[in-house]
Amino acid sequence: MTSRAIEMPSAGSSAPAGLTQAEAERRLARYGRNEVAPPPPTPLHRRVLAQLRDPLIMVLLGAALLTIAIGDHPDAVVIGLVVVFNTTVGVAQEVRADRAVAALSALSAPHARVRRDGEAYEVSAALVVPGDSLLLGEGDIIAADADLAEASALLMDESMLTGESEPVAKTTGDTVSAGTVVVRGRGVATATATGSASALGRIAALLDGEHAPTPLQRRLASLGRVLAAVTLALCVLFFALGLVRGLGVSTMAVTAISLAVAAVPESLPAVVTLALALGARRMAARGALIRRLPAVETLGSVSVLATDKTGTLTEGRMVVQHVWTTSGAADVSGSGYEPHGDLTRAGRPLTPEQLRPLQELLTTAALCNDASLKPPQSGSDAWTAVGDPMEAALLAAAAKARCPGPAELHLACPRIGEAPFDSLRKRMTTLHHLPDGNVLICLK
Numbered sequence: 001m002t003s004r005a006i007e008m009p010s011a012g013s014s015a016p017a018g019l020t021q022a023e024a025e026r027r028l029a030r031y032g033r034n035e036v037a038p039p040p041p042t043p044l045h046r047r048v049l050a051q052l053r054d055p056l057i058m059v060l061l062g063a064a065l066l067t068i069a070i071g072d073h074p075d076a077v078v079i080g081l082v083v084v085f086n087t088t089v090g091v092a093q094e095v096r097a098d099r100a101v102a103a104l105s106a107l108s109a110p111h112a113r114v115r116r117d118g119e120a121y122e123v124s125a126a127l128v129v130p131g132d133s134l135l136l137g138e139g140d141i142i143a144a145d146a147d148l149a150e151a152s153a154l155l156m157d158e159s160m161l162t163g164e165s166e167p168v169a170k171t172t173g174d175t176v177s178a179g180t181v182v183v184r185g186r187g188v189a190t191a192t193a194t195g196s197a198s199a200l201g202r203i204a205a206l207l208d209g210e211h212a213p214t215p216l217q218r219r220l221a222s223l224g225r226v227l228a229a230v231t232l233a234l235c236v237l238f239f240a241l242g243l244v245r246g247l248g249v250s251t252m253a254v255t256a257i258s259l260a261v262a263a264v265p266e267s268l269p270a271v272v273t274l275a276l277a278l279g280a281r282r283m284a285a286r287g288a289l290i291r292r293l294p295a296v297e298t299l300g301s302v303s304v305l306a307t308d309k310t311g312t313l314t315e316g317r318m319v320v321q322h323v324w325t326t327s328g329a330a331d332v333s334g335s336g337y338e339p340h341g342d343l344t345r346a347g348r349p350l351t352p353e354q355l356r357p358l359q360e361l362l363t364t365a366a367l368c369n370d371a372s373l374k375p376p377q378s379g380s381d382a383w384t385a386v387g388d389p390m391e392a393a394l395l396a397a398a399a400k401a402r403c404p405g406p407a408e409l410h411l412a413c414p415r416i417g418e419a420p421f422d423s424l425r426k427r428m429t430t431l432h433h434l435p436d437g438n439v440l441i442c443l444k
Helices: 020-031 044-054 055-069 071-107 199-206 215-244 249-263 267-285 293-301 352-367 390-400 406-412
Strands: 111-116 119-124 132-136 145-157 169-170 181-193 322-325 329-334 343-345 373-374 384-386 415-421 429-433 439-441
Touching: 044 055, 044 071, 055 215, 055 249, 055 267, 071 267, 132 145, 132 373, 215 249, 215 439, 267 293, 322 352, 329 352, 343 352, 352 390, 352 406, 352 439, 373 390, 384 390
Parallel strands: none
Antiparallel strands: 111 119, 111 132, 132 181, 145 169, 145 181, 322 329, 329 343, 373 384, 415 429, 429 439
C-alpha cells in the first residue's frame, strides 16, 4: 500500500486513535476496495448481436438471404451495407457513451486523510476501510459513510445525495455520507461503510437492471412484425395464384421472393439510425450524454418530468448582485465565482468617494469569511469555490470592488479568534489584530 505522511494539527484526547497499517490491510482484504464495482464490460459480439436482434433488422437480413437465393447479388450487397451501417453506428455510440460514463468516476474522492499507527496519512480513497479514522477539512470529499467523533463548525454539502442546495450543519455523533463535501469547519469521523455498502454504493445498485424498450423501439418492432407477416401472407397468396393459373413452381418462387424483397423498406433502419445519431450529436454538444440511440426519441414521449433542483435547475452557486449601505446602493455585474466585474449606480461607474463605503463593507465580509476561490483548472474556464457558497459569493464581490485579496487581508489583519455561525446566534464573528495594536471585530 502506498501512502505519504502529512502534517495535521494535534488532536484532542477524545480523537479516535485509528487503525494500524496491518489491521487496515487485513480489513481491506476482508471488505474489499472502497469503490463500487463497475459492471463487467459488454463484449463487442454481444453489442453487435443486440443491434441485429431488432425486428426490422431481422427482416432486412431475411431479405438479404432471399436476394442471394434468387441470385440478385447487387440488392443483397445494398441490404448488407444498410445493416452494417446501422449496426456500426449503434455500437459506436454505445462504446463512446460507456467510455464517457467510466470517465465520470474520476469525480469521486481520489484521496482521503486517515490516522493510522497514531499518524496522519493521505491515502487513495479506494484504500479506506471500515474503522478508519477520517480527518475532515474544508473542501474534502467524504470517502466513506462515517460517524463523527469530533466536529468543529462542520458544514456539509449533501446536494449530490439529497438535491438540497443548503449546507447542513453536523455535530459530534451525526453521520456523514460518502460523496458529500465539507463546506466549512473540521472534523474526525470513523468509517462505518465502504464500497457498495455506502450511500453511493446503494444508489449505484439501483441503477443496475434491464433496460425496457423505448417507445420508438416498440413501434419499430411492431412495424417489423406487421411488415413481415403481411409480406409473407402476400407472397404465399401470390405464389398460390400463380400455381392456380398454371405457371411453373420455380417461376412463381422467384417472383414471390422478388415481391418479398421489394416490400422491405431497406432504407428505413438507416434513416432512423442517422436521425437518432444526429440528435445524439446535438445533445452531446449541449452537455447531454446519450448511452443508447433510441433514448434520443424517448424524451418526446415524456409527459411528467421529475427532477431535483441543485445541479439540474440550478447550479448550487450564489452571486452578489446588489449591495446596500447607508451612503447608497450599487449593482454588481459578473457571474459565477469569477472575481471580475464592476460596481455601478444607475448604470454609471462609482466615484472613489461612492466606492469607499462599499469597499469597507465588502472588506469586512472578506475578513469574516472561511471560503476561498480557485482559478480555472486545466480543461475548464470556470472559477470554483471551496467553502460556503454565500461566503464565496462575498469574496467574489469584494474582488470586484477592488478590495485587497484574501491573502493580503489575512497578512495585514490576522485572525486571532472567531465565533462560528450557529443556529442560535445566526451570525459569525471574527477578531483580527490590526497593525496599530487594536482589535477589529467583524460580524456577518
